[in-house]
Amino acid sequence: MDQLSDLHEAILTGDASAASEAAGTALAAGVTPVDIISKGISPAMAEVGRLFEEGEYFVPELLISARATKAVFAILRPLLVETGAKPAGRVLLATVEGDLHDIGKNLVGAMLEGAGFEVVDLGVDIPAPRFVSAVRESRPQIVGLSALLTTTMPAMKGTLEALDAAGLRSAVKVMVGGAPVTQRYADSIGADGYGETASGAVELARRLIATQSLEASRG
Numbered sequence: 668m669d670q671l672s673d674l675h676e677a678i679l680t681g682d683a684s685a686a687s688e689a690a691g692t693a694l695a696a697g698v699t700p701v702d703i704i705s706k707g708i709s710p711a712m713a714e715v716g717r718l719f720e721e722g723e724y725f726v727p728e729l730l731i732s733a734r735a736t737k738a739v740f741a742i743l744r745p746l747l748v749e750t751g752a753k754p755a756g757r758v759l760l761a762t763v764e765g766d767l768h769d770i771g772k773n774l775v776g777a778m779l780e781g782a783g784f785e786v787v788d789l790g791v792d793i794p795a796p797r798f799v800s801a802v803r804e805s806r807p808q809i810v811g812l813s814a815l816l817t818t819t820m821p822a823m824k825g826t827l828e829a830l831d832a833a834g835l836r837s838a839v840k841v842m843v844g845g846a847p848v849t850q851r852y853a854d855s856i857g858a859d860g861y862g863e864t865a866s867g868a869v870e871l872a873r874r875l876i877a878t879q880s881l882e883a884s885r886g
């Protein structure tokens with residue numbers, strides 16, 4: 668999409684004001700907030716990740732690119748939530764304990780909001796007991812866990828166990844994601860679903876809500 672090439676460039680160079688301006692221009696040209704996220708921000712951040720892996724980018728570049736995406740989110744968020752329609756469901760979303768990566772999680776949250784879900788974002792480095800208390804408070808249908816480090820993936824299992832021990836496991840569907848996470852890992856820890864991308868997360872959330880309604884109607 669041509670209107671998004673300036674946004675792509677601005678995120679890659681970490682220019683927050685150029686990114687905001689490019690997002691504004693794209694919106695004025697009729698590009699939807701959801702397309703700005705899925706076709707603009709998401710591939711740009713994937714590219715930033717690739718450049719980092721290849722040793723072309725270092726931590727400062729990553730951080731300024733992340734800051735540029737946050738500036739765009741600040742513009743998009745009110746547009747994503749202003750539909751006023753009945754929410755498609757409530758999702759409690761967070762990065763697990765020990766892990767500070769939030770770019771992917773934020774993209775997932777923004778895409779879910781764009782698809783009409785209500786998102787309760789707990790943030791990063793969230794220990795299992797916080798998930799338990801937040802599930803009690805917010806009563807979500809879905810809990811979404813993000814992990815970007817192989818060392819923090821076990822915290823996903825720990826969170827599932829804590830929900831189970833608190834008697835809450837059957838009250839929620841749990842979906843997991845993040846670069847090192849796989850369907851196989853999700854299955855091995857007993858998660859209800861795995862999403863590889865932010866748009867995949869939306870499909871998955873819809874499917875999990877449908878399964879949950881079906882289970883509820885069967886008693």
Ligand code: B12
Pocket residue numbers: 709712713715716717719720726729730733765766767768769770771772774775811812813814815816817818842843844845846847861862863864865866867868871
């Ligand atoms: C950006 C980044 C950082 C930034 C994070 C900034 C931020 N605010 O998030 C900073 C510089 C802070 C950082 C720090 C560290 N990082 Co880092 N980081 C990355 C990097 C380059 C990109 C991650 C990213 O944002 N990708 C873009 C997003 C869009 O993709 P994503 O997160 O995968 O999310 C998508 C999907 O996975 C999915 N998804 C994500 N979450 C969820 C959740 C659900 C429910 C669902 C359904 C889907 C889903 O949807 C998203 C959108 O499509 C990766 C390398 C890489 N290519 O992944 C390394 C990487 C993850 N980091 C790594 C490391 C080692 C670290 C540090 C330990 C470095 C250090 N020595 O200090 C610290 C750890 C800090 C901590 N405790 O967490 C390693 C992990 C290695 C491993 N095997 O565990 C990687 C792989 C780099 C590498 N090759 O060495 N990092």
